[in-house]
Amino acid sequence: MTAIGFEKHDHSRCITTALSEAETRCAEQKLHLTPVRRRVLEILLQRHRAMGAYEILDLLAADGLGSQPPVAYRALDFLVQHGFAHRIERINAYTACAHPAQDHVPAFLICRGCKAVAEAETELEQGRLGAAAMATGFAIERIVVEAEGLCPACQENPE
Amino acid sequence: MTAIGFEKHDHSRCITTALSEAETRCAEQKLHLTPVRRRVLEILLQRHRAMGAYEILDLLAADGLGSQPPVAYRALDFLVQHGFAHRIERINAYTACAHPAQDHVPAFLICRGCKAVAEAETELEQGRLGAAAMATGFAIERIVVEAEGLCPACQENPE
DNA sequence: AAGCGAGATGTTATAACATATCAACCCAAA
DNA sequence: TTTGGGTTGATATGTTATAACATCTCGCTT
Ligand SMILES: [Zn+2]
Ligand SMILES: [Zn+2]
Ligand SMILES: [Zn+2]
Ligand SMILES: [Zn+2]
Numbered sequence: 001m002t003a004i005g006f007e008k009h010d011h012s013r014c015i016t017t018a019l020s021e022a023e024t025r026c027a028e029q030k031l032h033l034t035p036v037r038r039r040v041l042e043i044l045l046q047r048h049r050a051m052g053a054y055e056i057l058d059l060l061a062a063d064g065l066g067s068q069p070p071v072a073y074r075a076l077d078f079l080v081q082h083g084f085a086h087r088i089e090r091i092n093a094y095t096a097c098a099h100p101a102q103d104h105v106p107a108f109l110i111c112r113g114c115k116a117v118a119e120a121e122t123e124l125e126q127g128r129l130g131a132a133a134m135a136t137g138f139a140i141e142r143i144v145v146e147a148e149g150l151c152p153a154c155q156e157n158p159e
Numbered sequence: 160m161t162a163i164g165f166e167k168h169d170h171s172r173c174i175t176t177a178l179s180e181a182e183t184r185c186a187e188q189k190l191h192l193t194p195v196r197r198r199v200l201e202i203l204l205q206r207h208r209a210m211g212a213y214e215i216l217d218l219l220a221a222d223g224l225g226s227q228p229p230v231a232y233r234a235l236d237f238l239v240q241h242g243f244a245h246r247i248e249r250i251n252a253y254t255a256c257a258h259p260a261q262d263h264v265p266a267f268l269i270c271r272g273c274k275a276v277a278e279a280e281t282e283l284e285q286g287r288l289g290a291a292a293m294a295t296g297f298a299i300e301r302i303v304v305e306a307e308g309l310c311p312a313c314q315e316n317p318e
Numbered sequence: 319a320a321g322c323g324a325g326a327t328g329t330t331a332t333a334a335c336a337t338a339t340c341a342a343c344c345c346a347a348a
Numbered sequence: 349t350t351t352g353g354g355t356t357g358a359t360a361t362g363t364t365a366t367a368a369c370a371t372c373t374c375g376c377t378t
Contacts, residue, residue: 120291132279137311152296
């Protein structure tokens, strides 16, 4: 369960499961999974890779769900805020969380070829970073761990 | 030596040392530390924190060293390429490398208050990220490790 | 000296990513 | 029914980054 990403799986099932789990959790926690937000999550789940805000916005617009940047950014903020999606800093993009529900510090493997993203977890706080923070009195609030490279498929098929 | 950053030090000496070491290394490796590149490195060393490209560009322009974005970006590319500086993905900014010369995978502690940056090193490769990469056949080319939070000074002095 | 080529810089324009602001709307609680 | 929070619509703007092409400089060759 630690790392899912590049391997094959029953993807249509993976989408519907994730969506219905999101609905359940939103109901429980009194969060509004509005049409725009739900559609953005669905888009991220469908593509199963990192997507830029404007790329998402184009798809929203095609559905008549909004056509201006704030629409996409607000929905993405909501999803990120509540753990349904993550922002990938390295490429200014967003991806659906591979295991919402759990509180976790994600680490990503990002393919620079196809933008596929695999999500693992970090064993944060340990390591020299945590030690350095301790030593200097730095208060860590958020950690970004992202590895960029080539996925198996793109290693074989360099464009 | 692992983590330098927030503690006090003889900073003017730290600047001149770093600059002359950069000159030496560029001479050895036949790299051109041109006026613009040298000045950008100096700026980064002086401020000793993460700076945006346009912030740097303003200072360059004040020196009559170029006033258009590509001037700053090209100099920064050179410095990053050759290990004199690092790009901080989380905040789209740049900072001087704390220990050039050595080949290393940097990890950063970034203060969201004052943009001060401390540079540590990762042991990564091990850990679950490396394991996940192994398992899936992902070829890692670059790793970003960045922690955001508050430095000791900014914890006491929240604006 | 003239011609060449590589690397660096100058310049203009534009792409790509992100937020500020304010009005309108919806719905549920008081 | 009023009120207020949360969401959306709409316009404008801010911020970060690169494409494209012209020019310059300097060492090398002829
Ligand atoms: Zn899937
Ligand atoms: Zn790929
Ligand atoms: Zn210093
Ligand atoms: Zn600080």
